[in-house]
Amino acid sequence: MKTYMPSEPLRPGDRYGVLSGYEPGTRTLPAGFQVAPPFRPTPVDIVFERDVPVVLRDGVTIHVDLFRPVGTEPVPVIVAWSPYGKGQGTSTSVMGIFGLVGLSNDVVSGLEKFxxxxxxxxxxxxxxxxxxxxRGVGESGGDSVLxxxxEGRDCYDLVEWLAERDWCSGKVGMSGTSYLAVAQWLTAAEQPPHLAAINPWEGVSDVYRDLVLRGGMPDTGFARQLRDHSFWGNAGKEDIVAEAEQHPLMDELWEEKIPDFDRITVPAYVVASYSNTLHTAGTFRAWRRMASPEKWLRIHNTQEWPDYYDEANREDLRRFFDHYLREVDNGWEDTFPVRYSVLDLQGGDRVDVPAVSFPPPEAVATSYFLDGRTRTLVREKPREDTASYDIGANPDVVSFVTRFDEETTLAGYPKAVLHVEAQGADDMDLFVLVQKLDAHGTPLQQFTVPNQGAMIQDVTERGASILRYKGSDGRLRVSLRHLDEKLSTGDVPAHTFDRVEKLSPGEIVTVEIDLLPVGLAFHPGDQLRLVISGRSLLGPMMPRLREYEPANSGRHVIHTGGEHASYLQLPVLG
Structure with missing residues (x-):
């Protein structure tokens, strides 16, 4: 059962844009129209239909804004599905986000959804x-869901309604980042007949595993932000935070928030990154599992907003949509199935590296064993030993380092297989991080956004992990370690999260922890550090979010070598 709470109408404020009010009607925006001074003028005449009613299958009416070229020739339409107000592009909150990441507001017209x-x-x-x-947002009826x-069923109805408009060619696509990407998995799985192509640009694909209970831990800071600041309407809204408290294990509530990937068969251009601690795992998961025979993956080296509005990337997307929505013979089908990036973290990133798959076929899953005595990562199993830390102590981490003697590139999915023991407790919240160090042992990091000024330095010092890349991370509550045999692969462990298995005194258990995928270059002398801790090593994903406080006590012991040979598996290009 879903839990709801009252919503509030969207009123003038920081999330209220120039076009936020309810004003049904049609007008033509002439070429050169500028919705507000900071924004780009329109290059052509545009027909703007505002607050058009659309009736969904259950009788609920939603309202849409439509922008289309002037003329009589039918055109395809692209849907931007999200709860963010359809007039929010000019709001001070969106302008502030652009400023935070270093994007100029004149890269867009302000007519777009966030x-x-x-x-x-x-x-x-x-x-x-x-x-x-x-549904449930603005003047649209019904209670909103997250x-x-x-949402997939609702958007199915909108897609089919759009296809019937006399100005529409019958071809409908979807595009957008974050929430707008998630909506595409959900809609495509419903298989609306006129949905011709999708473009999910980074987004979660499993609300339990990606948003509210990553690793089985109730880390709901961003879920609270979404609930409290993104759903403005006249009815009720889903209380995702209360649901996380009431449903700590995977059940039907959370299953309804996972798309049926086997039913996603529409052509898809998927965009991902290694650095978004909210979106990365979900984007790669969806790309791996979707059934579409025509799917492309591009892995960039920045953050999704600068990447999405980059002119070259937008032109690349247009080639995809021209091929599938306008039936233009432009050779898109010859595009490599995968184009990935390799981060250098010292100014030498490689982008658009072509491959037929990810990981690339030449990547070899290679085990680096933890040596508790020397605190190194070694290729042969060491003698049995341990490394440990006390919760609340300083230091409260243990780490293991290896040095590369020759050029080495990692591309694929790392994972940690650890033999652990809890002393003075019956459970453990474990956090794992893989860092790149230079030859002198200095941790290397990289901003993902154009802004690298003093303020962004401050907000990313102990958080805002999507804005500064510090390495590949993973986490797991040990009592929820049970593996899902159907979903797990040799590279990517997946957990059922449907049972609790507490630890007994003296019990040593084996856990597999998936880390975010990597593309990372190491030069001779560079080092890799594996960090294990009982606290979050990256902090919250965005500024001002509530930081998760792990439910830890006592001492965490990591067993290494011998019968308890813990290891880090890395995808090393051969």
Whole structure:
């Protein structure tokens, strides 16, 4: 059973944009129209239909804004599905986010939804854009839900409604980042007949594993932010934070928030990164599991907002949509299935490295064993030993280091297999991080956004992990270590999260922890450090979020070597 709480109407404030009010009607925005001074003028005349009602299958009415080129020729339409207000592109909150990451507001027209396609650009290319206020948002009816199969059914109805408009060619696509990406998995799994292509640009694909209970830990800081600041309407909204408290294990509530990947068969251009601690695991999971025979993956080296609005990347996306929504013979089908990046963290990143798969076929899963005596990572199993830390002590981490003597590239999925013991407790919250160190042992990091000024230095010092890349991380509550045999692979362990198995005094258990995928270059002399701790090593994913406090006590013991040979598995390119 879902839990709901009262919503509040969207009123003038930091999330209220120029076009946020409810004003049904149609007008033409002439070429050169500028919605507000900081934003880019429109390059062509655009028909703007505002607050158009759409009736869903259960009788609920939602409202959409439509932008389309002037003319009589039918055009395809791209949907930007999210709870973010359809007029929020000019709000001070969105402008502030652009400023935070170092994007100029004139890269967009302000007509776009936050994290969505810009009507000014796409209408000039012969496309229409649909910005809906989804169920329960704005003046749309019903109670809102958060990343749920209900959204897929609702968007199915919108896709089919759009395909019937006399100005529509019958081809519908979807695009956008974050929430707008998640909606695409959910919609494509419902298989609306007129959905011709999707473009999920980084987004979770499992609300339990990616958002509210990653690793089985109730880390709900961003879920609270979503609940409290993204769903404004006249009815109720789903209380995802209360649900995380009431449903700590995987059950039907959370299953309804996982798309049926086997039913995603539509052509897909998926964009991912290694650095988004909210989106990375979910994006790669969805790309791996979706059934579409026509799917492409591009892994970039920055953050999703600068990447999404980059002119070259937008042109690349247009080639994809031109091929599937406009039936242009432009050779898109010859694009490599995978284009990945390799981070250097010292200014030498490689991007758009072509491959037929990810990990690339030449990547070899290689075990580096933890040596508790020397605190190194070694290729042969060492003698049995331990490393440990006390909760609340200083230091409260243990780490293991290896040095590379020759050029080495990692590309794929790391994982940690650890033999652990809890002393003075019956459970453990474990956090794992893989860092790159230079030849002198200095940890290397890299900003993912253009802004690298003093303020961004401050907010990323102990958090805002999506803005500064510090390495590949993973986490697991040890009592929830049971592996899902159907979902696990040799590279990526997956846990059922449906049972609690507490530890007994003196018991040593084996845990497998998935880490975020990597593309990382090491030069001769560079080092890799594996860090294990009972506290979060990266902090919250965004500024001002509540930091998770682990439920730990006593001492954590990591057993190494002999019969308890803990190891780090790395994808090393051969």
């Amino acid at each position: 994290e969505g396609p810009d009507p000014a650009y796409w209408c000039a290319q012969g496309y229409a854009i649909c910005n809906p206020d989804i 990343w749920d199969r209900q």
